[in-house]
Amino acid sequence: MNDAPPLDFEEIRREAQTAVEDFLTHRWDSYLEAVRRIEALPENQSGADKTWVDRARDAHRARYRKVVRVERAGK
């Protein structure tokens, strides 16, 4: 398990940057169009009940609040 090569964070950063530039340059307009279609869905109109969003978020946070760090054997 400890034989895995170390993560190359600089390489990861470069890849993320390339992905972002490609998105902003080539796909931004189609993304905005998709966003408008999402906004137009019936469940995203004023008057929609979004209580579930907060309940889901609270449940997620409550789950991770319980996480405790444990020392691995041999450490």
Add this chain to the structure above:
Amino acid sequence: MKDYDKLFRDLVRAQVRFVLIGVGGANYYAHTGGQLFATQDQDIFLPSDPENVLACWQVFREDGWDLWCNREPLGEPVDLWLAEKVVSHQAAVKAGLGGDEIDLTLVMKGFTFEEIWEERRLFWREGVEIPVARLEHIVRSKRAVGRPKDHLFLTTHEELIKELLGREESKEGNTD
């Protein structure tokens, strides 16, 4: 767990003008719990109106939140004079309670408050109507801010939007 239900109810009851923006606002357009973006913070956009800002602060304080500005307690007394100073500097105030934070901002890059307010959506949340910015406004502002974390959010969000639209299209296909 913070009582956000009470906080938002109290803000509405006090007739505070505000709009939810940022990732917290974008989450209201998700379709399932799995599509929610994990964020510790909520962002509330306020108009540059000292009386409204003061009314907002008072609700937060009455609900037990601490207010901070530039990493220091907001100071006393919390009054109209202080609100005018904060508005004139367009300073951001942070509300904190037990590890949760809410940014009270007077600036949303690329938009005025009135532009956002005009086209806000009103979503119900536990019996209270909460004003939320349009998703298009949220993502356009994130692009305008231009921090790496904002751009990464947009790139990730694109995938989510595609997935959501694909689901909608297959739903429409099934009804034919």
